[in-house]
Amino acid sequence: MxxxxxxxxxxxxxxxxxxxxxxxxxxxxxxxxxxxxxxxxxxxxxxxxxxxxxxxxxxxxxxxxxxxxxxxxxxxxxxxxxxxxxxxxxxxxxxxxxxxxxxxxxxxxxxxxxxxxxxxxxxxxxxxxxxxxxxxxxxxxxxxxxxxxxxxxxxxxxIPLRRTNRGPFDEARTVAPSELTALDSLASENVRVVWLTDPVARARFADLSMTATEAHIADAEIQRDSHRWYRMSRPDAEKYRDGITVSGANLPGAIGLIMGLFPPSPDSFDAGWAKATRDTHCGTAPAFGMLVVENAGDKSAWVEAGRTYERIQLAGAMRGISTHPISQALAIRDREVVAGSPEVYSAGLTELGGAGEVVLAFRIGYPTREQPPSMRRAPVVVQA
Ligand SMILES: Cc1cc2nc3c(=O)[nH]c(=O)nc-3n(C[C@H](O)[C@H](O)[C@H](O)COP(=O)(O)O)c2cc1C
Incomplete structure (x- = not known):
């Protein structure tokens, strides 16, 4: 070329x-x-x-x-x-x-x-x-x-450096307000970025995320469709080149090594996920971010939220800042919406995100452990 x-x-x-x-x-x-x-x-x-x-x-x-x-x-x-x-x-x-x-x-x-x-x-x-x-x-x-x-x-x-980092973040190092402003200035017009930096709001989001993780694990249908994407053994990860892997959990050396050698069952992996949500993901996060759009169910706005998140993640990566979506509260909120009974999670997210619909939530901070790259399939190109 x-x-x-x-x-x-x-x-x-x-x-x-x-x-x-x-x-x-x-x-x-x-x-x-x-x-x-x-x-x-x-x-x-x-x-x-x-x-x-x-x-x-x-x-x-x-x-x-x-x-x-x-x-x-x-x-x-x-x-x-x-x-x-x-x-x-x-x-x-x-x-x-x-x-x-x-x-x-x-x-x-x-x-x-x-x-x-x-x-x-x-x-x-x-x-x-x-x-x-x-x-x-x-x-x-x-x-x-x-x-x-x-x-x-x-x-x-x-683009090649960005990762979803699931390791601990540096609890002593907050992301400066000027950095947060620089990142949220990248938002698409119809997407609002809400930062949760004060301890009360952070604790509320952590609480929602932890109870939602339990609800997720207790829901057989959600678990079935989620586990479809689990690639716990190395041969499976290499075969499918997608999904949730043990190395993606970014566990400390010895534990990661043992789990790599003796792949966990999806259920025991989930027990570790629940613990990591509490202790590591929420427990070490200096702040959380939320992307909010005006109208619930607006799919074009959801795409714009994705574009916004990607710009924030890339710009963060260039500044040594990591972001990591924590979606459990939103997934259970969506279950409530589909069931026609928006209650606990819909209200909880609105309380934190304000008017509109929270489309993505993530933690943001400085990572303390390098995250390995995740698997990718070759791009699938179809004919016109
Ligand atoms: C819409 C969306 C929701 C996600 N939710 C979560 C989540 O709840 N927990 C998590 O650990 N990662 C979450 N992720 C991150 C993906 O798991 C991650 O992008 C994927 O495994 C590929 O890894 P990489 O980002 O390091 O390339 C989410 C990503 C997107 C785009």
């Missing part, structure tokens, strides 16, 4: 798009390198540095966070642009009954793609086509040359 001064012309992009689509048509997936730190020497950074053109955009999208690492996306490329599609075989069922997390995850992938394209000098314009997940979610149109680079293009450097 031709590159001049590291910048690609629109024609190069178009040729690359057509090439990637042709490869995909034969192979069923794109040709992009993916990593597994145990079986491949190169990690996300090396894969990122080696990718160019359309491959880099698709790799960026694939590197995004997604709930339970479901990677619920597919792509379609043609000379005019890229479609981001929802993959309805990769949802979380009763664990995401309103498909809120699906839309947030797709928003994260979309934002990474936009940032990657902008940083390559060929910006794309994201047209939100539909809020319904069955078809095309978004069309990324290649923008005309000279239409101006995306203001967030410099966040691209963080």
């Amino acid at each position: 031709k590159e001049e001064d590291g910048t690609m012309t629109r024609r190069d992009f178009v040729k690359a798009a057509a090439g990637a689509a042709a490869v995909a048509a034969v192979a069923g997936t794109g040709s992009i390198m993916i990593w597994d730190r145990t079986t491949q020497p190169e990690g996300p950074v090396e894969a990122w540095n080696a990718a160019t053109g359309i491959d880099r955009i698709l790799l960026a999208a694939t590197m995004a966070p997604s709930s339970h690492n479901t990677q619920p996306w597919r792509f379609r490329a043609d000379p005019e642009g890229i479609d981001v599609l929802a993959d309805m075989d990769r949802t979380m069922g009763k664990a995401d009954p309103r498909l809120r997390e699906l839309h947030v995850s797709l928003g994260c992938a979309l934002e990474n793609a936009v940032i990657a394209a902008a940083s390559a000098g060929t910006p794309v314009v994201a047209d939100q086509v539909s809020g319904t997940p069955s078809g095309r979610l978004t069309r990324l149109r290649f923008a005309a040359q000279g239409s101006g680079a995306d203001a967030n293009a410099d966040l691209a450097d963080a």
Whole structure:
């Protein structure tokens, strides 16, 4: 692929798009390198540095966070642009009954793609086509040359470095208000960022999260659909290249090693998850963030919340700050909404987030333990 001064012309992009689509048509997936730190020497950074053109955009999208690492996306490329599609075989069922997390995850992938394209000098314009997940979610149109680079293009450097860090955060080090302001200035217009920094609000969110974790574990249907994504053994993780893994829990050395050798049952993993929610995730968090949108159930706004979260996570990563979604209270809130009985969690989240709907909640702070990269599938590119 031709590159001049590291910048690609629109024609190069178009040729690359057509090439990637042709490869995909034969192979069923794109040709992009993916990593597994145990079986491949190169990690996300090396894969990122080696990718160019359309491959880099698709790799960026694939590197995004997604709930339970479901990677619920597919792509379609043609000379005019890229479609981001929802993959309805990769949802979380009763664990995401309103498909809120699906839309947030797709928003994260979309934002990474936009940032990657902008940083390559060929910006794309994201047209939100539909809020319904069955078809095309978004069309990324290649923008005309000279239409101006995306203001967030410099966040691209963080795409291969960003992780969801589940280890302890530094309890003695709060994120400065000026840093929080810099991060929330990245929010999309229709997304409000609420920071929970005072001890009372933090304790309330922690309490909601812990009781919701218990409710999650006690709900057989939620557990069934959540466990579908558990890859507790290394062979399973390598086979599926997605889902929840032992290494993703970022446990201290000896425990992580033992659990790696003797994979836990999903139930015993969940017992550890409940403990980690209390002691580590909530217990060491100097602050929590919430993304709130005006209208409940607005799927386009959910996508924008995902885009906002991704910008915050990337900008945080560039400043040594980690973010980690804690979704249990929202999942049980959604169960209440679907059952037509919004009560405890709906009220609790509204009390903390104010008017509107809380779409994502996360902790934010300075990590004390490095988080290993999680598995990825190669991008699935479908034919037009
Ligand atoms: C909508 C959404 C919800 C998530 N909820 C949680 C959560 O409740 N707990 C958690 O540990 N991680 C959560 N995550 C993080 C994913 O599990 C993570 O992105 C995925 O495992 C891939 O890992 P990575 O982000 O380090 O690449 C969430 C991510 C998204 C996009």
